[in-house]
Amino acid sequence: MATQHSRSAARLMMAPAVILLLGWMLVPLTMTLYFSFKKYLPLRGGDLGWVGFDNYTRFITSSAFWPSIQATLIIVGSVLAITVVLGVLLAILLDQPMWGQGVVRILVIAPFFVMPTVSALVWKNMFMDPVNGLFAHLWNAFGLTPVEWLSQASLTSIVMIVSWQWLPFATLILLTAIQSLDSEQLEAAEMDGAPPLYRFAYITLPHLARAITIVVLIQTIFLLSIFAEILVTTQGSFGTKTLTYLVYQRVLESQNVGLGSAGGVYAVILANIIALFLMRIVGKNLDA
Amino acid sequence: MGQITLEKVTKKFGNVEVIPPLDLTIHDGEFTVFVGPSGCGKSTLLRLIAGLEDMTSGTLRIDGQDATAIPPAKRGLAMVFQSYALYPHMSVRKNIAFPMRMAGVDQATQNAKIDAAAKALNLTDYLDRRPGQLSGGQRQRVAIGRAIVREPSAFLFDEPLSNLDAALRVGMRLEISELHKKLATTMVYVTHDQVEAMTMADKIVVLRAGHIEQVGSPLELYHTPRNTFVAGFIGSPKMNLIDGAEAEKHDAHTIGIRPEHIDVDAQGGPWQGKVGVAEHLGSDTFFHIHDTGLAETITVRAPGEVSFDHGDTVFLTPRDDKIHRFNAEGLRFS
Ligand SMILES: Nc1ncnc2c1ncn2[C@@H]1O[C@H](COP(=O)(O)OP(=O)(O)O)[C@@H](O)[C@H]1O
Ligand SMILES: [Mg+2]
Numbered sequence: 349m350a351t352q353h354s355r356s357a358a359r360l361m362m363a364p365a366v367i368l369l370l371g372w373m374l375v376p377l378t379m380t381l382y383f384s385f386k387k388y389l390p391l392r393g394g395d396l397g398w399v400g401f402d403n404y405t406r407f408i409t410s411s412a413f414w415p416s417i418q419a420t421l422i423i424v425g426s427v428l429a430i431t432v433v434l435g436v437l438l439a440i441l442l443d444q445p446m447w448g449q450g451v452v453r454i455l456v457i458a459p460f461f462v463m464p465t466v467s468a469l470v471w472k473n474m475f476m477d478p479v480n481g482l483f484a485h486l487w488n489a490f491g492l493t494p495v496e497w498l499s500q501a502s503l504t505s506i507v508m509i510v511s512w513q514w515l516p517f518a519t520l521i522l523l524t525a526i527q528s529l530d531s532e533q534l535e536a537a538e539m540d541g542a543p544p545l546y547r548f549a550y551i552t553l554p555h556l557a558r559a560i561t562i563v564v565l566i567q568t569i570f571l572l573s574i575f576a577e578i579l580v581t582t583q584g585s586f587g588t589k590t591l592t593y594l595v596y597q598r599v600l601e602s603q604n605v606g607l608g609s610a611g612g613v614y615a616v617i618l619a620n621i622i623a624l625f626l627m628r629i630v631g632k633n634l635d636a
Numbered sequence: 637m638g639q640i641t642l643e644k645v646t647k648k649f650g651n652v653e654v655i656p657p658l659d660l661t662i663h664d665g666e667f668t669v670f671v672g673p674s675g676c677g678k679s680t681l682l683r684l685i686a687g688l689e690d691m692t693s694g695t696l697r698i699d700g701q702d703a704t705a706i707p708p709a710k711r712g713l714a715m716v717f718q719s720y721a722l723y724p725h726m727s728v729r730k731n732i733a734f735p736m737r738m739a740g741v742d743q744a745t746q747n748a749k750i751d752a753a754a755k756a757l758n759l760t761d762y763l764d765r766r767p768g769q770l771s772g773g774q775r776q777r778v779a780i781g782r783a784i785v786r787e788p789s790a791f792l793f794d795e796p797l798s799n800l801d802a803a804l805r806v807g808m809r810l811e812i813s814e815l816h817k818k819l820a821t822t823m824v825y826v827t828h829d830q831v832e833a834m835t836m837a838d839k840i841v842v843l844r845a846g847h848i849e850q851v852g853s854p855l856e857l858y859h860t861p862r863n864t865f866v867a868g869f870i871g872s873p874k875m876n877l878i879d880g881a882e883a884e885k886h887d888a889h890t891i892g893i894r895p896e897h898i899d900v901d902a903q904g905g906p907w908q909g910k911v912g913v914a915e916h917l918g919s920d921t922f923f924h925i926h927d928t929g930l931a932e933t934i935t936v937r938a939p940g941e942v943s944f945d946h947g948d949t950v951f952l953t954p955r956d957d958k959i960h961r962f963n964a965e966g967l968r969f970s
Contacts, residue, residue: 533723536715539709540735542709542738557725
């Protein structure tokens with residue numbers, strides 16, 4: 349890939365993919381921008397003309413806006429923390445030689461194959477139902493009043509459901525990273541007098557830094573847009589209205605495409621701000 | 637102080653006995669080399685001494701004290717691994733400091749020791765680099781530096797030079813020998829390379845399938861190998877081992893004669909053969925002689941100026957006083 353000739357050939361070869369991806373991204377983005385400057389109410393008169401930044405100010409001054417940002421950040425942050433911490437512990441556990449290792453590994457990965465809607469419904473009806481749920485039975489068994497999970501601890505419930513879905517992904521990535529750790533390094537540290545916790549902190553954890561970074565970056569992208577889990581459980585009530593969900597409500601429930609589009613643009617901005625922060629904090633783990 | 641004694645030590649992996657009962661004493665200050673073919677249990681033996689593997693049975697004593705149950709960090713031994721096992725995310729300085737940090741040594745002492753070690757090992761300019769930015773030889777020296785600062789009672793090396801190229805290997809061999817002379821600390825060194833063993837060791841332990849075949853100084857092993865295995869393993873090129881009628885003339889089952897103890901000329905001698913490959917090293921020439929009727933090939937070491945062509949008929953004269961005699965079990969006698 350060094351000569352002038354091969355470089356331009358490479359560009360030519362890559363062009364179709366790049367153009368396709370650009371179109372894929374640019375068309376919806378342009379349409380969102382276009383609608384965000386219009387008053388567009390599909391069921392109440394359709395396109396009612398340009399309104400400048402009206403939608404933007406209305407969206408941001410709505411009482412639901414800042415709580416939705418907060419809910420989004422809490423969900424993303426908590427799920428990231430839970431999946432990374434538990435993922436590291438599970439990965440270490442699964443790396444130990446044990447009986448039935450293969451089966452256990454498949455079981456651990458299994459939740460990832462369950463569709464978000466299905467898993468959220470299973471959690472809602474089988475675990476968190478205040479009358480028939482397993483948790484209710486558990487609470488009753490100890491003589492406690494069952495928790496009404498989805499109303500009393502709504503954010504916690506969502507975080508639990510989403511963490512359960514994403515834990516396998518984190519575990520899998522971290523497990524492969526742990527398996528690539530040279531065991532002689534741990535033995536050297538052991539001989540150097542490092543007790544197990546120090547070996548974890550000084551050898552294993554730095555070795556996992558890059559994998560953790562990848563888990564955090566990829567999960568953030570997907571977690572910012574979680575939707576199905578909220579739709580089938582709380583439907584945005586009890587403080588679980590994320591920015592994505594708010595946009596959905598504006599467009600489909602209020603039938604206000606212009607307002608929703610402005611919200612969509614805010615969502616893009618939020619995602620970029622978070623991406624910028626993340627790259628600042630953890631991005632350096634990715635080079636070398 | 638660093639005397640290591642193994643008493644009836646055994647090691648099994650599952651049902652496979654890798655080390656059968658084994659007794660060995662490594663004296664304080666000695667440079668001991670474990671040598672043997674790949675898979676004979678050298679690393680396992682070293683790891684047993686280090687405490688990285690548990691013994692199946694037996695006792696390990698360090699300076700007379702039972703160390704069998706002492707964890708690796710408390711045995712006062714430092715190990716240099718084949719892969720160097722440097723901590724990749726730490727600078728060279730932090731790597732060398734790590735054992736001292738774990739031991740709670742104060743910062744000033746740490747710095748003094750790091751600087752001393754870096755100076756001794758030519759690492760001063762590289763202290764702030766990461767291991768990934770160093771050459772193989774430099775990494776090796778960092779690993780040694782990390783071992784030195786602990787001031788262990790003995791160093792354990794597991795094939796430390798096998799990842800280096802030939803020229804560097806010779807250099808590092810000298811450096812490690814120098815280090816041993818300077819520190820006068822016990823060193824246990826594992827290698828499959830008999831040249832390393834011969835050049836570095838005070839005492840060589842030849843292993844085969846976990847058994848000790850012979851223990852002795854390099855020259856003892858060279859002059860009086862206890863059996864045909866040691867005879868064939870120590871010395872380069874290998875000793876010629878001859879069975880059959882020729883051996884019976886010497887009342888032995890097998891006789892051995894080193895290539896350097898056979899004279900070759902075109903005039904005459906008791907053995908006759910055809911020259912195969914000739915390896916010219918300049919100072920010496922190794923001739924591989926075929927069709928002698930004694931063994932498939934007989935290797936002869938001649939001075940560099942001796943020159944025969946492929947296919948020439950030559951005569952060989954073994955020096956009678958240099959012939960080793962072995963019985964049917966392969967053991968040396970007389
Ligand atoms: N952890 C282990 N589990 C099972 N077998 C092992 C293990 N480590 C080594 N062995 C076996 O023990 C024998 C000796 O190995 P090793 O000490 O590494 O040999 P060397 O270092 O002399 O090449 C080999 O046959 C090897 O397969
Ligand atoms: Mg080995």
